[in-house]
Amino acid sequence: MEPSAASEYVNDQEYMECVKDILEHPVFQSMDQYIQHGTTTCKDHCIQVSYLGYQFCKRFGGNWRSAARAGLLHDLFLYDWHTHARETGNHFHGFTHPRAALVNAEKYFVLSQEEKDIILRHMWPLTPVPPSTRAGFAITCADKAWSTVETVERIVHWLAFPFMAQPVRR
Ligand SMILES: [Fe+2]
Ligand SMILES: [Fe+2]
Numbered sequence: 001m002e003p004s005a006a007s008e009y010v011n012d013q014e015y016m017e018c019v020k021d022i023l024e025h026p027v028f029q030s031m032d033q034y035i036q037h038g039t040t041t042c043k044d045h046c047i048q049v050s051y052l053g054y055q056f057c058k059r060f061g062g063n064w065r066s067a068a069r070a071g072l073l074h075d076l077f078l079y080d081w082h083t084h085a086r087e088t089g090n091h092f093h094g095f096t097h098p099r100a101a102l103v104n105a106e107k108y109f110v111l112s113q114e115e116k117d118i119i120l121r122h123m124w125p126l127t128p129v130p131p132s133t134r135a136g137f138a139i140t141c142a143d144k145a146w147s148t149v150e151t152v153e154r155i156v157h158w159l160a161f162p163f164m165a166q167p168v169r170r
Contacts, residue, residue, distance in 0.1 A: 006044075009051040018065050019050065022072045027108050034080050037147055038154030045146060046072050052142035053135065062134030063114060070118035071139045073105040074098070098123055 009015055022028050031043035040048075050071025057064035077093075077100040085091045102119045105111060111119075114132075118139050121131040131137050 006048065009047065012051075015051065015054055015068055018054075018068050019072055022069060022109065023047075025108060027076070027078075027104070028072065030078065031076065034078070035082065036075065037150035038157070040150040042075050042077075045150065046075055048146045049074060049139060049142045052145065053139040056138035056142060057135055060134070060138075062138050064135070066112060066114040066118060066133070067135040067138045069109075070111075070115040070122075070135070071142065073109065073111075073115070074101060074119050074122045074139060074143065076101040076104045076119075078104055094123060094126055098127065 016023075028046075029043065031046065032041050034042045036042045036045040050068050053067035053071040054064050056062070057067045075097065077097040081093045081097070084093055090096060098120050102116060105119060106116075114135060117132050118136045121127065121129055121136055122140050122143055124130045124140055131140055
């Protein structure tokens with residue numbers, strides 16, 4: 001069977017060897033309980049961002065290992081951001097979650113300086129300091145691209161649902 005675009009990464013041996021330890025780690029798996037955008041979980045979002053960033057680096061240059069690994073960890077903030085502000089009073093998730101993700105990532109994984117930089121600066125230009133490497137820009141762009149796709153998919157679903165729910169007239 002042909003793999004779908006969303007699970008294409010599984011058949012990429014080089015990618016899988018590079019990120020296997022993270023993919024199998026319970027803390028990474030735990031992101032499956034949090035929704036990121038639309039119906040996409042943080043875990044699936046991070047996988048897609050990681051793989052697209054890795055592909056960008058393979059094609060245009062940049063450290064693909066750093067992109068692949070930091071991409072998986074870039075949103076490891078480990079809470080539901082939809083209820084976070086109400087529960088904690090922190091209304092600045094967009095600005096603060098890269099630091100939260102880095103703190104969590106450092107707790108469970110050994111990170112290179114470049115990987116730390118990618119996680120911390122992935123929200124640029126919302127946060128003021130841009131990534132300092134090509135791999136960092138690859139992940140920043142991949143994150144924007146997938147966030148847009150996930151959000152648009154949700155909007156299309158909302159718009160289509162009333163029509164799909166109409167009974168068929170004969
Ligand atoms: Fe993020
Ligand atoms: Fe993200």
